[in-house]
Amino acid sequence: MxxxxxxxxxxxxxxxxxxxxxxxxxxxxxxxxxxxxxxxxxxxxxxxxxxxxxxxxxxxxxxFWESQAPKIEGLGVSVAAPGSWAEGPAARAIDWLGRLDGYAQSxxxxxxxxxxxxxxxxxxxxxxxxxxxxxxxxxxxxxxxxxxxxxxxxxxxxxxxxxxxxxxxSEPQRALAVSYVHGLGPRPEHPDTEGVRCNLVPGVGELFVMPCLTTSGRADILFWEGIPGGPLDVFNGVKDPAEHLSLTLELMERYVPWEYARATKVELTDAGGTLAGRYAxxxxxxxxxxxxxxxxxxxxxxxxxxxxxxxxxxxxxxxxxxxxxxxxxxxxxxxxxxxxxxxxxxxxxxxxxxxxxxxxxxLAPPPEHILNLIGAAGEIQPVADRFANGFNDPADFENFFYDPEKTQAYLVEVSGAGAA
Missing domain, CATH: 3.50.50.60 (FAD/NAD(P)-binding domain)
Incomplete structure (x- = not known):
C-alpha cells in the first residue's frame, strides 16, 4: 500500500x-x-x-450539500457608464444575463x-x-x-x-474585500433566476454578487475587487466586521446603485463573514x-x-x-x-x-473588441450564454475572445445579418 x-x-x-x-x-x-x-x-x-x-x-x-446550496443558473454582466459616478450614483451602460448549460454552486x-x-x-x-x-x-x-x-x-x-x-x-492587481450577508433582495430584471452578477466599473474595479450556502443557510456574497490605490482600496486595516460591511454598502451605493437597491436590508451572516487582502x-x-x-x-x-x-x-x-x-x-x-x-x-x-x-x-483595461463583445451580449443571447459558459471552460475564450479578428468573425456569424 x-x-x-x-x-x-x-x-x-x-x-x-x-x-x-x-x-x-x-x-x-x-x-x-x-x-x-x-x-x-x-x-x-x-x-x-x-x-x-x-x-x-x-x-x-x-x-454532500448539493441539494441544499442554491442552484446558480445564470451569469450576468453589468457595466457602469464610465465617469457616470462623478456627479452622483453611477448609471448602467450594459446589463445582461447569460444562461449556464449546467448550474453552478457556491x-x-x-x-x-x-x-x-x-x-x-x-x-x-x-x-x-x-x-x-x-x-x-x-x-x-x-x-x-x-x-x-x-x-x-x-x-x-x-x-x-x-x-x-x-x-x-509582480504586484497585486486588485484589493479584495468580501462580505457574506443575509437579506439581499432579488434582481428585479430576473427575480426567479439565481445568478452570479459581475459588475464592472471601468477604471475603478468590480463587484461580484453570488448566492451561496453558508454555516447559517442560504446567503449571498458581496465581493469588491478594487484597483490598488483607487476609490475601492479602503479596506486595509479595517478590523471591525460592521465597518467593513458599511464601507461595502457605501461603495455599492455610489458605483453600482442597481445592486445597492436590493442590499438596503442586508446584515452579516456572522462575525467571521468578512475578509480583505490582496496578492500578486x-x-x-x-x-x-x-x-x-x-x-x-x-x-x-x-x-x-x-x-x-x-x-x-x-x-x-x-x-x-x-x-x-x-x-x-x-x-x-x-x-x-x-x-x-x-x-x-x-x-x-x-x-x-x-x-x-x-x-x-x-485584470487589464479591456481593449475595444472586448467592449464590443460585452456590448453585443446585451443584444444577442447566444453571445451572453457563450461568455457565461466560458467560466466553466475558459479554453473556449481562445476561439472568440483574445483576437480582434476572431471576435469580429464570431459576432458576424451569430448576428446573421453581419452587423457586429
Missing part, C-alpha cells in the same frame, strides 16, 4: 486525500486547524464552482472543508493537526512515497520558485526541493495562483485534484520521481494555462 502525505486541507488537498483514500491508499492529511476551528472561523474565499468542477466532486461522491469553504475533513477521519484517514514547516517535510519525505503540498500560504510556498515567463504581474497572481515551479534532497509536488494555488476576478480558484483546485489523482493512480507502484512530478503538473497546466491567460487579460 503506497503512503501519501497531503499537506493542506483546502479544496484540492481534501479532494485528493478523499479520492486516494477511496482507492485504498494510506493517506495522511496535515491541517493547521481542526474541523471545528475551520467551521467557526473566518470565511476563506468567494468560491463559485461551475459544472466541470462540481462533477469532479460528484464523481468522488463528495457533493458552498462556504467553512462548511465544505470542515465536513470533508470529518469524513476523511471517519473513513480511517490519519489526520494530523499541525502547521507544517519545511523541516517537518524533510523528515516526512523519507517515510512517504509522495508528499503533496496543498497549503497555499505561508513558509511552504517559498519552496516553489516563481516562474517569471508565466507570471506577468503567480505561477510557480511545481517541484519543491527539501534540504535533505527530497522532492515535494505543489498543488493548485501553491503553484498556480490567479486573481479571483474570474472566479476560478476553487474550480482550478478541483480540476488540479482530479488531474493529480488520475496521475497518481495510473502510476501504480512506479516511483513518484521528478520526471513524473513534472508530467503530472503539465497535465494540470493543460487546463490551468487557459485560466491564467484569461484571468490576466481580465
Amino acid at each position: 503506497r503512503k501519501i502525505l497531503v499537506v493542506g486541507a483546502g479544496q484540492s488537498g481534501l479532494q485528493i486525500a478523499l479520492g486516494l483514500q477511496s482507492q485504498g491508499y494510506e493517506v495522511t492529511l496535515m491541517s493547521n486547524r481542526t474541523a471545528d476551528e475551520i467551521r467557526t472561523g473566518r470565511v476563506m474565499s468567494t468560491q463559485c464552482m461551475f459544472h466541470t468542477a462540481l462533477q469532479h466532486e460528484r464523481d468522488l461522491q463528495l457533493n 458552498i462556504d469553504q467553512r462548511v465544505k472543508m470542515a465536513g470533508w475533513m470529518e469524513t476523511f477521519a471517519q473513513r480511517g484517514g490519519q489526520l494530523v493537526i499541525h502547521g507544517a514547516a519545511v523541516g517537518d517535510l524533510d523528515y516526512f519525505s523519507r517515510t512517504y512515497d509522495l508528499v503533496l503540498v496543498a497549503a497555499g500560504k505561508g513558509e511552504l510556498v517559498q519552496m516553489f520558485a516563481r516562474d517569471p515567463e508565466r507570471s506577468p504581474y 497572481p503567480t505561477v510557480r515551479n511545481p517541484i519543491g526541493r527539501l534540504p535533505g534532497g527530497g522532492l515535494v509536488l505543489g498543488v493548485a494555488d501553491v503553484v498556480v495562483a490567479n486573481d479571483p476576478i474570474t472566479g476560478q480558484g476553487s474550480n482550478s483546485a478541483s480540476k488540479c485534484a482530479a488531474a493529480y489523482l488520475a496521475s497518481i493512480v495510473e502510476r501504480g507502484d512506479k516511483p513518484f520521481d521528478e520526471e513524473w512530478m513534472r508530467a503530472t503538473f503539465d497535465r494540470y497546466w493543460d487546463t490551468a494555462q487557459h485560466v491564467t491567460k484569461w484571468t490576466n487579460a481580465m
Whole structure:
C-alpha cells in the first residue's frame, strides 16, 4: 500500500486525500486547524464552482450539500457608464444575463472543508493537526512515497520558485474585500433566476454578487475587487466586521446603485463573514526541493495562483485534484520521481494555462473588441450564454475572445445579418 502525505486541507488537498483514500491508499492529511476551528472561523474565499468542477466532486461522491446550496443558473454582466459616478450614483451602460448549460454552486469553504475533513477521519484517514514547516517535510519525505503540498500560504510556498515567463504581474492587481450577508433582495430584471452578477466599473474595479450556502443557510456574497490605490482600496486595516460591511454598502451605493437597491436590508451572516487582502497572481515551479534532497509536488494555488476576478480558484483546485489523482493512480507502484512530478503538473497546466491567460487579460483595461463583445451580449443571447459558459471552460475564450479578428468573425456569424 503506497503512503501519501497531503499537506493542506483546502479544496484540492481534501479532494485528493478523499479520492486516494477511496482507492485504498494510506493517506495522511496535515491541517493547521481542526474541523471545528475551520467551521467557526473566518470565511476563506468567494468560491463559485461551475459544472466541470462540481462533477469532479460528484464523481468522488463528495457533493454532500448539493441539494441544499442554491442552484446558480445564470451569469450576468453589468457595466457602469464610465465617469457616470462623478456627479452622483453611477448609471448602467450594459446589463445582461447569460444562461449556464449546467448550474453552478457556491458552498462556504467553512462548511465544505470542515465536513470533508470529518469524513476523511471517519473513513480511517490519519489526520494530523499541525502547521507544517519545511523541516517537518524533510523528515516526512523519507517515510512517504509522495508528499503533496496543498497549503497555499505561508513558509511552504517559498519552496516553489516563481516562474517569471508565466507570471506577468509582480504586484497585486486588485484589493479584495468580501462580505457574506443575509437579506439581499432579488434582481428585479430576473427575480426567479439565481445568478452570479459581475459588475464592472471601468477604471475603478468590480463587484461580484453570488448566492451561496453558508454555516447559517442560504446567503449571498458581496465581493469588491478594487484597483490598488483607487476609490475601492479602503479596506486595509479595517478590523471591525460592521465597518467593513458599511464601507461595502457605501461603495455599492455610489458605483453600482442597481445592486445597492436590493442590499438596503442586508446584515452579516456572522462575525467571521468578512475578509480583505490582496496578492500578486503567480505561477510557480511545481517541484519543491527539501534540504535533505527530497522532492515535494505543489498543488493548485501553491503553484498556480490567479486573481479571483474570474472566479476560478476553487474550480482550478478541483480540476488540479482530479488531474493529480488520475496521475497518481495510473502510476501504480512506479516511483513518484521528478520526471513524473513534472508530467503530472503539465497535465494540470493543460487546463490551468487557459485560466491564467484569461484571468490576466481580465485584470487589464479591456481593449475595444472586448467592449464590443460585452456590448453585443446585451443584444444577442447566444453571445451572453457563450461568455457565461466560458467560466466553466475558459479554453473556449481562445476561439472568440483574445483576437480582434476572431471576435469580429464570431459576432458576424451569430448576428446573421453581419452587423457586429
